[in-house]
Amino acid sequence: MLLTALVLTLWACFCIYDNLGPTLIYASRPLIAGTVAGLIIGDVTLGMAVGGTIELIALGSYTYGGATIPDFTTGAIVGTTLAHAVSGGFTNQLSVGLALGIPAAVLLAALDPIGRFLPTFWIHRADVAAVSGKTREMTVLHFTAFIPWAAVRAVPTFLAVYYSGAVANVEKHMPAWFTNGMTLVGGILPAVGFAMLLTLLPVKRYWYMLLIGYVLFAYMKVTLVGIALFGIAIAFMFVTLRPQTPAAPGVSRTDPPPATDPAPAAAEGEATNV
Amino acid sequence: MSDTIERVEAAPPAERPAIPRSVLNRSFWRYFWSFQISWNYERMQALGFCWAMIPVLRYLNSDDRSFAEAMQRHLAFFNTSPIVGGPFILGSTIAMEESGSGTSAEGVKVAMMGPLAGIGDALTFALYNTFIFTFASNWAIEGHLYGPIFAAVMVLVPYFVVRRWQFTLGYTQGKSMIMNLASGAFERFQEGLIVLGLIVLGGFIPSIVKIVTTLHITGKAPTGGKPKPIAVQDQIDKLLPFLLPVLVTALIYFLLRRFRMHPIWAIVILFAIGLGLGSQGWFIKPPAG
Numbered sequence: 377m378l379l380t381a382l383v384l385t386l387w388a389c390f391c392i393y394d395n396l397g398p399t400l401i402y403a404s405r406p407l408i409a410g411t412v413a414g415l416i417i418g419d420v421t422l423g424m425a426v427g428g429t430i431e432l433i434a435l436g437s438y439t440y441g442g443a444t445i446p447d448f449t450t451g452a453i454v455g456t457t458l459a460h461a462v463s464g465g466f467t468n469q470l471s472v473g474l475a476l477g478i479p480a481a482v483l484l485a486a487l488d489p490i491g492r493f494l495p496t497f498w499i500h501r502a503d504v505a506a507v508s509g510k511t512r513e514m515t516v517l518h519f520t521a522f523i524p525w526a527a528v529r530a531v532p533t534f535l536a537v538y539y540s541g542a543v544a545n546v547e548k549h550m551p552a553w554f555t556n557g558m559t560l561v562g563g564i565l566p567a568v569g570f571a572m573l574l575t576l577l578p579v580k581r582y583w584y585m586l587l588i589g590y591v592l593f594a595y596m597k598v599t600l601v602g603i604a605l606f607g608i609a610i611a612f613m614f615v616t617l618r619p620q621t622p623a624a625p626g627v628s629r630t631d632p633p634p635a636t637d638p639a640p641a642a643a644e645g646e647a648t649n650v
Numbered sequence: 651m652s653d654t655i656e657r658v659e660a661a662p663p664a665e666r667p668a669i670p671r672s673v674l675n676r677s678f679w680r681y682f683w684s685f686q687i688s689w690n691y692e693r694m695q696a697l698g699f700c701w702a703m704i705p706v707l708r709y710l711n712s713d714d715r716s717f718a719e720a721m722q723r724h725l726a727f728f729n730t731s732p733i734v735g736g737p738f739i740l741g742s743t744i745a746m747e748e749s750g751s752g753t754s755a756e757g758v759k760v761a762m763m764g765p766l767a768g769i770g771d772a773l774t775f776a777l778y779n780t781f782i783f784t785f786a787s788n789w790a791i792e793g794h795l796y797g798p799i800f801a802a803v804m805v806l807v808p809y810f811v812v813r814r815w816q817f818t819l820g821y822t823q824g825k826s827m828i829m830n831l832a833s834g835a836f837e838r839f840q841e842g843l844i845v846l847g848l849i850v851l852g853g854f855i856p857s858i859v860k861i862v863t864t865l866h867i868t869g870k871a872p873t874g875g876k877p878k879p880i881a882v883q884d885q886i887d888k889l890l891p892f893l894l895p896v897l898v899t900a901l902i903y904f905l906l907r908r909f910r911m912h913p914i915w916a917i918v919i920l921f922a923i924g925l926g927l928g929s930q931g932w933f934i935k936p937p938a939g
Contacts, residue, residue: 395686396684396685397682397686397687398684399805401802401805402779402802402805405779405801407787407790407798411790411795425791427798428787429787431783432784432858433917438771438775440771440775442689446914482918492690493690493691495688495689495690499690499692499696502700502725503722506700506722508718509714511704514700515701518701521687521688521690553929553930553931554929556929556931557927558928559934560925560927560933561920561925563860563924564860564861564898565917565920567895567898567902568902568916568917568920570854570859570902571906574907575903575907577847577851585845586851586852586855588849589850589854590852590855590892592853595891598853601785603849603850603852604781604785604846604850606849607847607850610845611843611849614842615839615841615842615845
C-alpha cells in the first residue's frame, strides 16, 4: 500500500506539473488523471469511469486568469483509489468513487490558494537575484517555486490513498438508496460543466445553433460524431457565406474592387472540400 | 531608459548579428517545459517568462550590468494564455530585444498579454478541449481505452505544433502580425469555432446529462376497465425528448449567469439534490427490464 500511495502521489505531482509546464498529455484533466490512476492500481475500467464522469462535470472549469476551481484532478485520483478499495460490483465502486471524489475536489479547492500564494516569496528572492545577475539562482528559484504547488496536492493524495483501507470496511454493505442517489448525482452534475461552458460562449447571439444540435440528437438520433461533422459543415457555411462588409477596409489592403470576387470563390472551394 | 534609446540609435538593426538558432531554441524549450511552474498571485507568470528569456538576454547583453537590468525588466507582472498566445508573445519580445529596444519589448508584452489571454483561453479550453474531452470521456465511460488515448494524442501533437509555430511566427513577424490578425480573418475563424462549439453542445447536453422522471399519472379508466397509470416520461419523449436534461442545464446556466453563483455552489447544490432525490429512486431510469 505504501508503494501504491507513493506512486499515486508522484502521479498527482506530475499532473499539476504537466498542467503548468509542458502540457504533454493534459494529465491534469480528470479523464487522464483518473485513467492513469486506474492503471496504477490495476483497474483501468474503473479509473476511466470515475475520471470520465468527473471530466464531464469539469468540462468548462479551467483556471482562467488564475482563478481557483475545484481540484478535479486530485479528486479523480483519490476517487478512483477509494472506489477500488471498496468491495462489491462495478456500479457500487463507481458510486463510491463519485461520492468521495467530487467532495474531495471541492474541499481541496481550499488548499489551492496556499499553493498559489507561497511562491510569492520566491519571486521577491528572484528580484534580488536578478539585480546581481545570478542566473543559477534564478533557475533554482524558478524550479523550487513549484514545491508549494505540488505539496498541496501530494499530501492529501498520499493520506487518502495510504488510509484507503479504512473506507473498505465502512462501505462493505452499500445500501441501495446510496447507489441510487449517486447514480442521479453522476447523471445531473455534468450540467454544471455544460452551463459553465455556455457562460463563456455568446449564447444570446447564437442560441439557434444549440437548437440545431439538440434537434439532430433528440429527434433525428444522429450520433455525436455525426453532429460534430454536421457542425463543421454549418460553421464553414456560416463563416464563408456571411456578408463581410465591415471587415473590408482591413482585409483588402492591396486592391479593393477584385477582393470581393476571389473571396466567394475561395469560399466555395473550401466548402466543397468539406 | 535613456540608455536604451541611445543604443538603438548607435546600432542600427542591420548591424546586429541575428540571434543564433540554438539560443532561440533554448528559450523556447525553457518556455515549453516550465512556463508556469513558478506561478504566484503577485506577478503570476513573470518568473517563468523571465527564465525563458535569460538565454536570449545573456546573448544580447555582453555587459553584466545591462544583462541584470534586462532580467529585472522581465520580472514585471505577466499573465496570458500558455498555449495560444504565450509563445507568440515570447517570440515577438525576443525580436524586440534583438532590435535593441527594451522598452518596445516591454510594450509588446503589456499590449498583447490581455487580448491574447482572452482569445487563447477561449480557443484552447472552451472550444478545442471541450470537443476532444467530451468525446473521450464518453468513450471512457463506456469502457473503451481509446477514449483517454485519443484525448492524450490530440493534446500531445497539436499543442506542441501550435506553440512551436507561434514562437517562430512571433519572432519573424512580431507585432505587425497581430495587427493583421485583428483585421477580420482571425475573428471569422473564431466565430466559426463558436458556431461549431454551440451546435455540438446542443447535442452533447441531452446525450450526457441523465435525468428522467419516474412520475406516473393515473388517468381515468377508459370505459369500465381498470385505471391505467401513464408514464409521464413517455409523454415527454413524444413531445420534447430530453426535456429534463435541458431544463437542468438551463437552470444552472441561469444561476451562474444571472446570479453569478460560484460553480462550486452549483456542484454542492446538485450533489445534495441528486443524492436526496435519487436515493428515493426518483428521476433515475429504473433498471432495464
